[in-house]
Amino acid sequence: MSHALVVGGTRFIGRATVEELLESGYGVTVFNRGSHDNPFAADDRVDHLQGDRTASGDLGAAAALDPDIVVDCVAYKPREVRAATEAFADVDAYVYVSSGGAYGAEEVPKREGETALEGCSDEQATDDSPESYGPRKAEGDREVFAAAGRGVRAMSVRPTIVYGAHDYTGRFDYWVDRVVEHDRVLVPGDGDALWHLVAVENVARALRTVAEEGQPGAAYNVGDRRLFPLEEFVETAADAAGTEVETVTASPRELEGTAVDPDTIPYYRRYPHVLDTGRLASLGWTPVEAATAIRETVGATLERGPEPADGVPDPAEERRAIDAVTE
Known part of the structure; x- marks a missing residue:
């Protein structure tokens, strides 16, 4: 051995x-x-x-x-x-x-x-x-x-x-909390932000x-073989949690007059961050499918309760920002 x-x-x-x-x-x-x-x-x-x-x-x-x-x-x-x-x-x-x-x-x-x-x-x-x-x-x-x-x-x-399970940063849990506790969820940008x-x-x-x-x-x-733009990731998490939410997209400029800094929202990035994983795959690496991993992580998060994330916007401020950009 x-x-x-x-x-x-x-x-x-x-x-x-x-x-x-x-x-x-x-x-x-x-x-x-x-x-x-x-x-x-x-x-x-x-x-x-x-x-x-x-x-x-x-x-x-x-x-x-x-x-x-x-x-x-x-x-x-x-x-x-x-x-x-x-x-x-x-x-x-x-x-x-x-x-x-x-x-x-x-x-x-x-x-x-x-x-x-x-x-x-x-x-x-x-x-x-x-x-x-x-x-x-x-x-x-x-x-x-x-x-x-x-x-x-x-x-x-x-x-x-x-x-994944046992993530102590609260970044993933932030989104689980939002899709479970809120009917409308703020997604910075146009929904296509891509952070691998x-x-x-x-x-x-x-x-x-x-x-x-x-x-x-x-x-x-x-990195996962399948990448999810941010809005699709939120919808995938909501589906895994058995909920339905309305995603509200807002550009950084639209959010300038609110108390929400888009750069403090987990998984939002103004410029795509994507890693080529071909070299690893050439060694025979066989990854878990991203959709399966997301579903399992949502389940684990709901079972133990979401961990708080540092530095993220207050939910009340997010609601006010959503109202401001949709009125």
Whole structure:
């Protein structure tokens, strides 16, 4: 039995990755600080090594477990990727979870090795702000490429916006709340805004596929094979929730006189963000259909109750904005 070490492993992407690896016959160890509840605490197929990845001794203890593959879900700074690729230099595959936000050029679609990545200053490399997230992930990719140049079997996976069960961001849940609790739902733009989404199961499958079949030094985009423009996504979510809503589209200019900032509404983007996933598909990656994943995520959200999303408009302000643009 192959042994997989998942750095992180108890929350969103990491949790789904552990489940995917178990289903594929791996023995799994999760390595983390133990700051969050461990959903695998009662599962004797999953070992837990508690430690801090930023402590060289703890990282060394993880490497001493001699895993076959390592999936790194929680490397947020370039120095963390560098330390991990050094510690796990002898594994069969080190897979770094990067981000579609690593791309620095607005192209449709964004392609690995063609679309320019974000630059990253020394200040950004050590910053924790959301504004530096893309640059930090891009610099992490460059650490992966450098490690591969040293002979490490290091690879990168770049998910776009992830949704699914156990998503703690509240972005998907925002829309579930709107289609369940409101008759009319505000959709910024003309309804055709396109921000590529990806089901967490598809990210987990990508991470396993890249670990097994990927090429050292390569990056692989991952996003659902079927893309939904925003209005169609809202209608799909409403259908999955068993409700009917009227979608009201409004341009940013129409919303200027209201208290609603369209850029704070989840999944709205003024310029399309689409990732080419052909390189990943060429490895044999088989994704869950987006419509199925959306339906299952809506069901999971309704079962546990929506998580609040930060920074989104107040529902009362949305209603006033809808009245303003439709009067």
